[in-house]
Amino acid sequence: MMHAQLLSQRSTVFDHADPHAVSGYINQHVGTHRIGMPRSGRPLASLNHRKFASLDLCRISYGGSVRVTSGALENVYHLQVLLHGHCLWRGRGLEHAFTPGELLLINPDEPVDLTYSADCEKFIIKLPVQLLESLCDEQRWRYPGQGVRFLENRYRLDELEGFVGLLAMICQEAEASEPVPRVQEHYAQIIASKMLGLMKTNVSRTCLGSQAATFEGLADYIARHLKQDIDSEALARQARMSLRSLYGLFERHAGTTPKNYIRQQRLERIKACLSDPACNVRNVTEVALDYGFLHLGRFSDSYRKQFGELPSETLKRRH
Structure with a gap:
């Protein structure tokens, strides 16, 4: 039948x-x-x-x-x-x-x-x-x-x-x-x-909770691992969600992709370090490499686009 x-x-x-x-x-x-x-x-x-x-x-x-x-x-x-x-x-x-x-x-x-x-x-x-x-x-x-x-x-x-x-x-x-x-x-x-x-x-089948809380958790994870190699797949595993969900989450809360967000946060951290006399930095190259920027020309260009000045100018101003 x-x-x-x-x-x-x-x-x-x-x-x-x-x-x-x-x-x-x-x-x-x-x-x-x-x-x-x-x-x-x-x-x-x-x-x-x-x-x-x-x-x-x-x-x-x-x-x-x-x-x-x-x-x-x-x-x-x-x-x-x-x-x-x-x-x-x-x-x-x-x-x-x-x-x-x-x-x-x-x-x-x-x-x-x-x-x-x-x-x-x-x-x-x-x-x-x-x-x-x-x-x-x-x-x-x-x-x-x-x-x-x-x-x-x-x-x-x-x-x-x-x-x-x-x-x-x-x-x-x-x-x-x-x-x-x-x-x-x-x-x-x-x-x-x-x-x-x-x-x-x-x-x-437990709901992930509020999207804002999930994003805040990921932002905190990124902040704690900025010097390490973080990719979108690792973030998705950390959040226990699919890549598609991860991209949607970052688009809603940060207006950009996970990769761009991580780069922006690294640049922010570098700027803070270059600006702070208490931060032990000998030169721009050292701190750029420390945060995974291997191509110094591209790094300087990204930094200037985000902050309106070159990283060397930020460093000079703190002295």
Whole structure:
């Protein structure tokens, strides 16, 4: 009953076809993999497929016992629902024989090793990393430095409240005679939200608090590490947010990029030091190098643009 709702014949791309042709199509649209076929017999594979906003939806059967292997998926997640037959999964030093109604989640950094039974049929959703990242941004959840990871690989569909109905709805919407892109985007976000809500992940769903407080914390961190090499990626990890969120935060509170803000703060610190007789500075070059300005010509130009005078003039004035 369930599988009939997940992509109908209207989405058929291959029917009783060469498994290698189906595999080639999968490599183009769903994820790079290799298949190992039995030496005897001529299995016939079938595939239904739809693009759906940033997702790919497919229903696949190879028609024979097939081993599917792949390196890490890198920038996508796979959600695979077993509809018929059996599928042996090997990963994380474990193995599990999936049965109909079970769901397998594959993280972007995990290699794939699956053996399908001859009667195995699956429904697969490919989700891009950016979809889950943008969702964390919108919800203001703490974004893990290593990216979103699903901590458990397998679930039973009947344990995931409302999930089967949602899968059926997106398949119905995918096959609509006049698809509406905005509606599809909303559904894609809903399925990602549902996954983060129902399944165990490394995402802390604690809100980051007020943006001002977050920015103040980062400004304090920068002030304490001005002589060290600070890049945007390190700041994002420190704030436990994505790069996109970090850039938005600095645009709202400082009107510039993190890199420019750090350079401005370094120049401010250098000016304070050059102006203060108590600060032990022998020359401009020494203090510029101390704060990571390796190209002295560019440093002097940036300093003049920010303060209207050369650093040497600031130093002279304090004597």
